[in-house]
Amino acid sequence: MNYRTRIVSSLDEIGQATWDGLLGAQQERNPFLSFAFLHALHASGCASPDSGWQPQYLTLWQGQSLEAALPLYVKSHSYGEYVFDWAWADAYRRNGLDYYPKLLSSIPFTPVAGARLLARSTNASDALVDALCALQEGNRLSSTHILFPPEAQARKLREAGFMLRTGIQFHWINQGFRDFEDFLSSLDRKKRKNIRAERRKVQEAGVSFRHIPGDAASEADWRFFKRCYDRTYAAHYSTPYLNLDFFQRLGRTMPQHLRLIVAERKGKSLASSFVVHDDSTLYGRYWGAIEDIPCLHFETAYYQPLEFCIERQIGCFEGGAQGEHKMARGFLPHRTWSAHWLAHPAFADAVERFLQQERGGIDAYLDELNDHHPYRVTAG
The missing domain is CATH 3.40.630.30 (Gcn5-related N-acetyltransferase (GNAT))
Known part of the structure; x- marks a missing residue:
């Protein structure tokens, strides 16, 4: 033709x-x-x-x-x-x-x-x-x-x-888990114990979480996330690739695929992660924090999104590039x-x-x- x-x-x-x-x-x-x-x-x-x-x-x-x-x-x-x-x-x-x-x-x-x-x-x-x-x-x-x-x-x-x-990348596969505890029960004893200890440290630090769908994210939410995102790059002595205009455009044009997860303590925002999803897959993208709290990264960027996947029956969580440490949190190599x-x-x-x-x-x-x-x- x-x-x-x-x-x-x-x-x-x-x-x-x-x-x-x-x-x-x-x-x-x-x-x-x-x-x-x-x-x-x-x-x-x-x-x-x-x-x-x-x-x-x-x-x-x-x-x-x-x-x-x-x-x-x-x-x-x-x-x-x-x-x-x-x-x-x-x-x-x-x-x-x-x-x-x-x-x-x-x-x-x-x-x-x-x-x-x-x-x-x-x-x-x-x-x-x-x-x-x-x-x-x-x-x-x-x-x-x-x-x-x-x-x-x-x-x-x-x-x-x-x-x-x-x-190689590392992906989490939803095996029809009923809730997060059901997921934990599928892991070997050491991994299960470590995850519970990591989550407990965040909870004992007084941190709670707010999930913000893309269509509910405010200008302040995007600006705070960008502040966190920039800090992650600065910690690695690197320059961020993406600007605030890019994230704001996504918030206007494809909000149904976006989610911000914000960590808070006593009304103060401490950290944020940004994920993209459709009906079958959640893609972990970016995270950052303005205060260093033990295990906050794992909770904000992995465990909170995993709970979202289980709740929504999303079949796969792609964890992004690299990261052998993700296997200890239930991700498998692909x-x-x-x-x-x-x-x-x-x-x-x-x-x-x-x-x-x-x-x-x-x-x-x-x-x-x-x-x-x-x-x-x-x-x-």
């Missing part, structure tokens, strides 16, 4: 109804792929040419119908990606070659898996991959990187000449995928060999983690 290819530098050129209609056509409900989330990143300046994220979405059309799309950026750095290629960039530099700019398909600053090849049909998906290959081979950019696609799309990209890379294409043949060969070695290490690490899962082993 014949498709018209367009490179789109602003989602305004597509429109919300058309973009979200494409997601609906393939039953993609991930809120991070929605027009509201992506447009907030762009319009707030968080992911924009000035910040090193130049939108160049690859789209396929038939008449006025958007048949396929790939969120795509021209990147001038590797910040905010969570699949690290700094060593590759350094190798290019040491050999007198330019690694940047590069092409990247990802949700900026968001290490969440979801469809990257958005298409109404298999034919459109195949044509989108063909268009991507033609685009990357026809420009002078060093490479293309597709981050956190589902495994099936990663395999499809492998058939088109991409190299695959795997990683494999993630990324796909990479490098234009320079010698560097592509070197990266392929590196990825083979790294994949063996990831497989061994995953096996080791699964051997130490936190749940009780039942007889039979």
Whole structure:
């Protein structure tokens, strides 16, 4: 079938109804792929040419119908990606070659898996991959990187000449728990005892919690959360990626997917976490505190959201990037995928060999983690 290819530098050129209609056509409900989330990143300046994220979405059309799309950026750095290629960039530099700019398909600053090849049909998906290959081979950019696609799309990209890379995240799976105590009863004795001790420390410190749905969050709530968020980055001597305008835009355009959890003591706000959710998955995103209280992080960012998942019968809580410590709180390791294409043949060969070695290490690490899962082993 014949498709018209367009490179789109602003989602305004597509429109919300058309973009979200494409997601609906393939039953993609991930809120991070929605027009509201992506447009907030762009319009707030968080992911924009000035910040090193130049939108160049690859789209396929038939008449006025958007048949396929790939969120795509021209990147001038590797910040905010969570699949690290700094060593590759350094190798290019040491050999007198330019690694940047590069092409990247990802949700900026968001290490969440979801469809990257958005298409109404298999034919459109195949044509989108063909268009991507033609685009990357026809420009002078060093490479293309597709981050956190589902495994099936990663395999499809492998058939088109991409190299695959795997990683690990930690997700909590709701096993139909009736309440938090029911969840605790599924854990081994040591993990159960530790969680109860952590929660008791927060309770004995006089801390209570307020859950704020996105449509009830006030200007003061968003400003306090942003203060907490900034403090977390400052504690790690880093600069925050997201600004207040971005969070406020989300509060106006997709409040049904948002929740703020605020820790308080004697009427004073102490900490806040920000989560995104749909009917099936809760995504842990950001947290911060203006006062240091033992175990407050675990309660605000893990245990309160877990109680929300159990109450709402949400099936999965994705804990974000990294964090082996999450296993002690009931999270289990899950494999993630990324796909990479490098234009320079010698560097592509070197990266392929590196990825083979790294994949063996990831497989061994995953096996080791699964051997130490936190749940009780039942007889039979």
